Amino acid sequence: MPNNRVLTGSRAMVEAIAQEMRADPKVFVMGEDVGPYGGIFSSTTGLLDEFGEERVRDTPISETAFIGAGVGAAMAGMRPIVELMFVDFFGVCMDAIYNLAAKNTYFSGGNCKVPMVLMTATGGGYNDAGQHSQTLHATFAHLPGMKVVAPSNAYDAKGLMTSAIRDDSPVLYMFHKGLQGLAWMAAPEEASTEVPEDAYSIPFGEAKVVREGRDVTIVAISMTVHHARAAAEALAAEGVDAEVIDLRSLVPLDREAVLKSVRKTGRLVVADEDYRNFGLTAEVIASVVETDPGLLRSPPRRVAFPDIPIPYSRPMEQFALPDADKIRAAVQQTLGKAAA
Amino acid sequence: MEPTKNQLLWMYDAMAKARYYEDTMAKAYMEGKSPKFDIGAGPVPGEMHLSAGQEPCAAGVCVHLRFDDTVTATHRPHHVAIAKGVDLNKMTAEIYGKRSGLAGGRGGHMHLFDPAVNFACSGIIGESAGPATGAGLAAKLQGTDAVAVAYLGEGAANQGAFHEALNLASLWQLPVIFVIEDNAWGISVPKSKSTAVPDNSVRAQGYNMPGVHVADNDTLKVFEAAGEAVERARRGDGPTLIEVQTYRYYGHFQGDPEVYRPKDEVAHLKARDPIDRLRKHMIDQAGVTEAEADEALSQAQAEVDAAFEFARQSDDPAPEDALEHVFA
Numbered sequence: 001m002p003n004n005r006v007l008t009g010s011r012a013m014v015e016a017i018a019q020e021m022r023a024d025p026k027v028f029v030m031g032e033d034v035g036p037y038g039g040i041f042s043s044t045t046g047l048l049d050e051f052g053e054e055r056v057r058d059t060p061i062s063e064t065a066f067i068g069a070g071v072g073a074a075m076a077g078m079r080p081i082v083e084l085m086f087v088d089f090f091g092v093c094m095d096a097i098y099n100l101a102a103k104n105t106y107f108s109g110g111n112c113k114v115p116m117v118l119m120t121a122t123g124g125g126y127n128d129a130g131q132h133s134q135t136l137h138a139t140f141a142h143l144p145g146m147k148v149v150a151p152s153n154a155y156d157a158k159g160l161m162t163s164a165i166r167d168d169s170p171v172l173y174m175f176h177k178g179l180q181g182l183a184w185m186a187a188p189e190e191a192s193t194e195v196p197e198d199a200y201s202i203p204f205g206e207a208k209v210v211r212e213g214r215d216v217t218i219v220a221i222s223m224t225v226h227h228a229r230a231a232a233e234a235l236a237a238e239g240v241d242a243e244v245i246d247l248r249s250l251v252p253l254d255r256e257a258v259l260k261s262v263r264k265t266g267r268l269v270v271a272d273e274d275y276r277n278f279g280l281t282a283e284v285i286a287s288v289v290e291t292d293p294g295l296l297r298s299p300p301r302r303v304a305f306p307d308i309p310i311p312y313s314r315p316m317e318q319f320a321l322p323d324a325d326k327i328r329a330a331v332q333q334t335l336g337k338a339a340a
Numbered sequence: 341m342e343p344t345k346n347q348l349l350w351m352y353d354a355m356a357k358a359r360y361y362e363d364t365m366a367k368a369y370m371e372g373k374s375p376k377f378d379i380g381a382g383p384v385p386g387e388m389h390l391s392a393g394q395e396p397c398a399a400g401v402c403v404h405l406r407f408d409d410t411v412t413a414t415h416r417p418h419h420v421a422i423a424k425g426v427d428l429n430k431m432t433a434e435i436y437g438k439r440s441g442l443a444g445g446r447g448g449h450m451h452l453f454d455p456a457v458n459f460a461c462s463g464i465i466g467e468s469a470g471p472a473t474g475a476g477l478a479a480k481l482q483g484t485d486a487v488a489v490a491y492l493g494e495g496a497a498n499q500g501a502f503h504e505a506l507n508l509a510s511l512w513q514l515p516v517i518f519v520i521e522d523n524a525w526g527i528s529v530p531k532s533k534s535t536a537v538p539d540n541s542v543r544a545q546g547y548n549m550p551g552v553h554v555a556d557n558d559t560l561k562v563f564e565a566a567g568e569a570v571e572r573a574r575r576g577d578g579p580t581l582i583e584v585q586t587y588r589y590y591g592h593f594q595g596d597p598e599v600y601r602p603k604d605e606v607a608h609l610k611a612r613d614p615i616d617r618l619r620k621h622m623i624d625q626a627g628v629t630e631a632e633a634d635e636a637l638s639q640a641q642a643e644v645d646a647a648f649e650f651a652r653q654s655d656d657p658a659p660e661d662a663l664e665h666v667f668a
Contacts, residue, residue: 036600037528060498060534061465061526089464092499127385127437129448131463184377184595311662313437313445314385319659 004194008181010042012154012195013119016161017044017081019199021051024079027165030057030066031083040085041121041180063093067118071100071170074116079165084120087136087174101170102145116171117164122150123176123223123273125321126185130309133317137221137272138279140172141250147204148250150174152225154181154193156248159202166201176223176273188226205252209261213243216267216331219258219284221247223322224271224303230324235331242331250280255287259295262288266297267334271327276304301330341567343403343560348622349636351403351559355395355615357640358419361428362392362590364644365418365435369594377595383652385437386448388594391419393557393587396614397521398423400562400584401489404570410475410488412468413461414521415450416588420491421461426454428647438654445657446665466499468492469518473505476514476579487515487573494583495526497540506547506581515573517566520583527592528600544581554584559618 007015021027028051029044035058038045048056059066063084070082084090090097101114124133141148147169151157157175164171179191210225211232220228225246232242243261247254262268268288270281281302288295303322311317343351365388372382379387391398394416402411402423413420421431427442434441435449442454450463458475462468472490479486496502497520509516520540524531537543544551550572552565562584569580587609591598622628 032526033528035528040527058529058533060529061495062498062500064500065498091464092466092501126380127448128379128387129451129463130446131450132387185379306663308662308666309446311446312386312434312443312448312451313441313657315437315656315659316445316662320662 003197005197006192007154007195008192009151009154009157009175010045010180010182012158013043013161013175014045014047015195016158016199017165018047018050020162020165021047021055023199026077026079027081028055028057028078029081029083030059030070032059032061032085034058034083039083041175041177042182043083043119043175063089064096067093068096068100070116070118071096071104071114074114075104075112079115081117081119081165084118086132087120087122088131088134090136090139097146098143102143105169106145113168114170115168117173118170119173119175121177122174123178124310124317125178127312127314127317129312133310135222135272135274135305137174137250137274140174141280145170146251147171148174149204149248150176150222150250151248152179152222152246153191154195156202158195159200160204160248162199163201163204167204174222178223190226190229202248204249205254207248207254207257208246209243209257210246211242211244213241213265215241215265216269216334217243217245217258217261217265218269218271218327218331219245219247220271221250221280223273227322227324227327228271231327231331234324234328240331240335253283253287258284258287259291262295266295268296268300269303269327269330269334270300271303271322273305273322275307276302277307279304298334298336301333303327303330341564343563345622345626345628347403347563348618348626348628349632351399351563352615352618352622352633353636353640354399354402354423355559355618356637357644358395358398358422359392359615360641361418361422361644362390364648366390366590366594368648379595384435388449389416389592390590390594391416391588393589393609393614394521394523395419396557396559396562397491397519397584397586400559401517401519401566403563404567405489406486407457408484408486410458410472410486411491412472412475412488413459413491414468414493414496415461415463415465416493417450417452417461421452421454421459424459425457426452426459427456428643429650430454432647432651433654436651436654437656438651439657439661440650440654444661466492466496466501469502469505472516473509473514476509476516477512479515480512485515485574487517487570489517489519491519491521493526494520494522494524494531494540495529495534496520497543498534506544506549506579509579510547510549513576513578515576516579517569517573518579518581519566520581522583522585523588525588525592525601539583541581541583549579549581551581552583554582557584557586557612557614559614560621
């Protein structure tokens, strides 16, 4: 692989955007601090220098207006990539997202399309408290009409971004701050990966088996993939062979990949940094038991954020966040063992 | 409207305390985060938005307020919280994420709530406007002459929540003062690239209320504009919009590389420091002695030092405390 380099998540994302902007003049970027700053979480670094202010547009702090404008521009033939700085900020602009972007294709009987990417930063773990640390996967995946993806590593970050830009439907691209490889925020080493220089796409709805195993299936997404992998390594030392699945997208959801794994292992743990109740973890478990309740040899377990606002103070946030130990304990429960 | 000597000293105290607080916090925040900046390390958690330079907006307004008046502030709240009389020990402990903090460490620096002095803030841009409007509505319904002040940055004046609240407050003639702290930068975006009017106070016309622009971070002019607005609100004559041209000496947040800001801009701003100017004014023209000013300054600094000591000495919350206070 001579043209592969190890890139951070943010550099992989930016490379996908730049390549699509070179290939297609309809693609442009707008959002807060995406210009000279390069995106608060380095999602647009260097784009202004190459493409100029017309195609890389700093906006006022007016999300209702500029996300609504993204919908309008998309329907008028452009392919906007719009950044919502923190996913937590969706509260001021949700109408443009779920009543316009997500529904206009349906409301037009398929005669209109909204090829817009809404990219947004998710996740906690750096003590930014309850208005800047949420993950909110399910909030968007719950609402029909949007595709929702959440990469766990640089390779997927590039391929999923390329697919998102080329997709004719609105795509919510949810990137975890702690996977961007920022100089000022700790990230798991495995989040930076080899990334081919040439453009490539990753189809939505195809989960990836990150680690093969026989005893238990751990389904994860975004940051929890790294926790799951660490848990699997710890479990291997205890003689438990865990399979780890990275869903990569919530909508569409690769239920088949989960079923295939559970048919083999008979045990299931689902991990997500989003709130627990009414979330992705329940959806994955429902997919299995709706298909065949007999597939599971023990009750499935969920590892997710408890249903509390995200606390600021470090001991409380760490108590609440999913991590490798919590996943390992959940796996042990599915095996009928008390957590060590 | 001229401030009395006591009012001048009160403002000087509030401003000096806020400045010393922020400079102390800037150092404390970097503990454990240098030489390589890691936002998740060190004794002070999270993001940190410091307000040094913006003190006139806090002191010049809050000097007119009572404990029963409400203030809603922004993600950059410390100077306003100090001027409103928020408990300094508990506030500092909250910012350190300690059990003795205002919220036991649940809220942190952007989410400070002190109901004893009717202070609240939010990390979401523009979300001070609606709650202040509601506090004004409550005062009106309760038949008191309390008022409410919403603080916003100039960037927030482009949020829908701001415009909707202006209309509602004017429509219902509520006792609300909207104070825009124009520090020229919305993170990296200058006002000229985000805002269709150079002066947001003109937007008041669209909502049938007075709009006042205060230039040059002038504490005395803020005092005058806010004094008239608060009087008007207490009389039941409705809301006012004030925009104050102010400055921020630090970056948007600590760790901000500030690639967007000219290197010498802050040096120019500091040459016209509002605290120095206020001190000179009260000594030269209002009969305050150097000794009185020095005494105010040292008291303010001692109070801040004590608050940081209180915070450092306080216990961490228990991890499972995270589960408490989700519901009333």
